[in-house]
Amino acid sequence: MTAFQIKVLAALLMLVDHIGAIFFPKIFVLRIVGRLSFPLFAWLIGQGEKHTKNFKLYLVRLIILGLISQPVSYLLFQW
Template sequence: MTAALGALLMIIDHVGVVFFPGQMGFRLIGRFSFPLFAFGIAQGVTYTSCFPKYLFRILLAAVISQPIYRMTFYINSLNPLFTLALGALVLRLFRMGQKQQIIALVLLVFSVWLKSSYSWYGVATIFLYGFYYCAREFSFYGQLALQMIYGLATGAWIQSFSICAFPFAGRIWKKQILLPRYFLYIFYPLHLLILIGIREMIY
């Protein structure tokens, strides 16, 4: 259900960007999307039976999506799937041992120079969601501090609304929507192609 909700909110956000760029309501709603995907990545790192294959699937979707992402938003940065992949790697390494934790922290610092959507903020969000169940207060207050740092560093205070997604991330829903195993990998580039198609028909 969390993944389905994240996908729906992402569509709303992207519809706003493509068709209603002056309407901030779409963007505010969309701020709930990335944290839900970050939580999903953290859970994926925890429960995947083969992390290399899991990471490969994210990277493959990222590479396939990149030209579509550029055509959709007219920007040259890497799409957020690259950020999700790096965040997954950082969290995985951090959990492996002391030596790997050093590498994880180096990669976290490296993400400051990563030219991708959400970049270091996204990687840090995934890392903090990795403590959602084992250290919930650290996860929450860490993200609260992260919103402040990101706002001060970029001036994009609208992103601070994403902290409101925290209680929804790990919520157990009464009704579950079970998505196909590879749905989200296909959904990301597919929904962008649909938006491009609609835009071309309208304009």
């Protein structure tokens, strides 16, 4: 599989997890299947770090993305 295909698979698995969390909270299979996205995303981040030419810029981009996505996630899910 290419990195793009792994990203798409991980995004679809994450979508299943979020749909299970919001619309079907009692169906645990959706949550379990969705949790498979984390190792895929973690592996992709590791590969990105391995192949980047500028680690500091890569790290800054990850931090900025986290700072942007965390408040949005909090507002949507209110956890």
